[in-house]
Amino acid sequence: MMKRTIAFMTLLSGFAMAQSSDPYLALMKKAGEHARAKGAKHTPVLSPVDSSVIGPNAKVRVDTLHAAGFQVVPWTTNDAAKMKALIDLGVDGIITDRPDILHKVVEDLRAAGKPLKGFDITAHRGGRGLRPENTLPSFENGMDQGATTLKTDTGVTTVGVSLIWHDQFLNPESCRRADGAAYTMENRVYINTISMAEAQKTFICDKLHFGPDQKNDLALSPVAVAFAKLEKRTPHSSSAL
DSSP states (O other): OOSSOEEEGGGOOHHHHHHOSSHHHHHHHHHHHHHHHTTOSSOOEEEOBGGGTSSTTOOOOHHHHHHTTOOBOOBOOOOHHHHHHHHHTTOSEEEESOHHHHHHHHHHHHHTTOOOTTOEEEEETTTTTTSOTTSHHHHHHHHHTTOSEEEOOEEEOTTSOEEEOSSSBOOTTTOEETTOOOOOGGGOOBGGGSOHHHHHHHEEOOOOOSOTTOOOOGGGOHHHHHHHHHHTSOTTSOOBO
């Protein structure tokens, strides 16, 4: 579902930091060279934490990166005022837990005469501020809220199939056992120790922990429910990529 190859800030090397007055530009040039060498069709995109783009510790120069042909899509911004500030700096998109808020900000700015052509509304883990993260309901809702990209994560199961989830383990903060048995950090299950079929049968990841607007009411997710029925699993079970 990702439209572009994203180079995350965590990939910044100490070498690049020491060798360049603009380490982000140095990183992206290296990433671009690597992408071209591998025959990639898309130019890498820098996705830095939003505090590195705006605020007292801002170091990412959006205009410099644009001049070199690189786009900038920061994460994870859930506040409307900060979204507007980032857009004023010329970012190409924003990763957010609240695609509904970002969509409204973008539509209001367009109505006021700011084109924002191709602006990328990226729903972080499907938009975890509204639905349980990385689940079919979150992806459905992200698209309902006008997201142009669904940002997700994967881990590899014992059968070599990628399971959509952020952590190395199915987090008890979000997931529970389908049989009602206790599931805590003490007996957490790592993705690389379970098959996809076992994950879907054993765990339901519908727990709410991300604020009052996060909902797990399946009546709000008719497409996810219908698809899960065809797949013979619950809508909040793990998905394969």
